[in-house]
Amino acid sequence: MNSRVEKIQISGIRRFSEKVKKVDGAISLTIGQPDFNIPTDIAKAMIKAIEDGKTTYTSNAGIDELREEVCIYLKGFNIDYNKDEVCITVGGSEGLYAVLFGLMNEGEKILIPGPAYPAYENISIMIGADVVNYSLNDDFTLNIEEIKEKLDKEDIKYLVLSFPSNPTGAILSKVQRDELIELIKERDIIVITDEMYASIIFDEYYSIAQSKEIKDKVIYVSGFSKIFSMTGLRVGYVACVEKYMKEIIKVHQYGVSCAPSIAQYGALIGLRKSMNDVESMRKSFERRKNYCIDRLRALNIEVSEPKGAFYIFPSIKKFNMPSEEFCEKLLNEGKLACVPGTAFGDLGEGYMRISYCYSDDTLKEAFDRLEKFLKSNFQNC
Numbered sequence: 001m002n003s004r005v006e007k008i009q010i011s012g013i014r015r016f017s018e019k020v021k022k023v024d025g026a027i028s029l030t031i032g033q034p035d036f037n038i039p040t041d042i043a044k045a046m047i048k049a050i051e052d053g054k055t056t057y058t059s060n061a062g063i064d065e066l067r068e069e070v071c072i073y074l075k076g077f078n079i080d081y082n083k084d085e086v087c088i089t090v091g092g093s094e095g096l097y098a099v100l101f102g103l104m105n106e107g108e109k110i111l112i113p114g115p116a117y118p119a120y121e122n123i124s125i126m127i128g129a130d131v132v133n134y135s136l137n138d139d140f141t142l143n144i145e146e147i148k149e150k151l152d153k154e155d156i157k158y159l160v161l162s163f164p165s166n167p168t169g170a171i172l173s174k175v176q177r178d179e180l181i182e183l184i185k186e187r188d189i190i191v192i193t194d195e196m197y198a199s200i201i202f203d204e205y206y207s208i209a210q211s212k213e214i215k216d217k218v219i220y221v222s223g224f225s226k227i228f229s230m231t232g233l234r235v236g237y238v239a240c241v242e243k244y245m246k247e248i249i250k251v252h253q254y255g256v257s258c259a260p261s262i263a264q265y266g267a268l269i270g271l272r273k274s275m276n277d278v279e280s281m282r283k284s285f286e287r288r289k290n291y292c293i294d295r296l297r298a299l300n301i302e303v304s305e306p307k308g309a310f311y312i313f314p315s316i317k318k319f320n321m322p323s324e325e326f327c328e329k330l331l332n333e334g335k336l337a338c339v340p341g342t343a344f345g346d347l348g349e350g351y352m353r354i355s356y357c358y359s360d361d362t363l364k365e366a367f368d369r370l371e372k373f374l375k376s377n378f379q380n381c
Helices: 012-022 040-051 065-073 091-103 119-127 143-154 174-186 213-215 242-256 261-273 275-298 322-332 360-379
Strands: 085-090 107-115 130-136 156-162 190-194 216-222 236-239 352-355
Touching: 012 174, 040 156, 040 261, 065 236, 085 091, 085 242, 085 322, 091 119, 091 190, 091 236, 107 119, 107 143, 119 130, 130 143, 130 156, 156 242, 174 213, 190 213, 190 352, 213 216, 236 242, 261 352, 275 360, 322 352, 322 360
Parallel strands: 107 130, 107 156, 156 190, 190 216
Antiparallel strands: 085 236, 216 236
16 A cells, blocks of 8 residues: 555544434534535536537646636636636645645645644645644634744745635634735745635635735635535636646646536536625525524633634533544434544644534524533533
């Protein structure tokens, strides 16, 4: 077996979502899968693509029309790329994979947040890179000082950012963005910014990709899984300058050839016609977020209010139990599945992730079960 692959584990997110199937009657709040149907215009566009015979390979980088539309969409966020700086990928995950494999060499150091989406660290381990973690502030906002400290002490070539964040729902503030931009100007580093949840935000949106001054140091990764509720159709994208793209696209080509053709045509029409659906979904997520926050606070559970994505990352430290053990007990006794914080790295210990992209009825029943479980097991908390 490949010794580097042997070092990593299947995602804790998926592991817990699979465990639900073995517990009769359990409710799962584990997966970041929006419960909305795909927008009608996107579905019609994919059907038409099949009927028109658009089921062959596309160019490795994706269809021109979609790459151009991505650039128009990003300009709405004050992010400037041209179509030759965009590659359509098989979801954001393959985009991250192609970026990290295209850039990094064995033994090079990459600075990754904790807690964070587990792919960053595990892909880096498969490459043979040296992972260095930086912690976040208590409210999961960016700890600029710790990033500076790590960059000063170690020869780090790559920095990963993730806003809005999975698993915490934190976003980047204007002050933090501007401080980061100044920091990146001064350093010889490449920054990978994962912005898969940029369309699901409940405050002002800020990104380092908005700075033209550091464009040659930034690689932007995003996609359509969450924005259009099309997770299984696997369409994402990477945007960056040509010196990175020419290497990234080699990994992309030999890994997948191209993103699914009909799904590309669906995403294209989505950007042109389905943004009202996106806004409706965003408003629904914000309402559900508020409900979950209210229920958690009523249970005296410490939680930082998320400002994006559709996750909450409450503290379970007061229960004096490792997060894995707590979530196992909650699943087996309370019939409710949440993801232990350690699924997002060691710095996630003491927390659990709740995904609130489920129906109102499901969320109500889930929190009723959580309340009953806590009263039965932790009366003194």
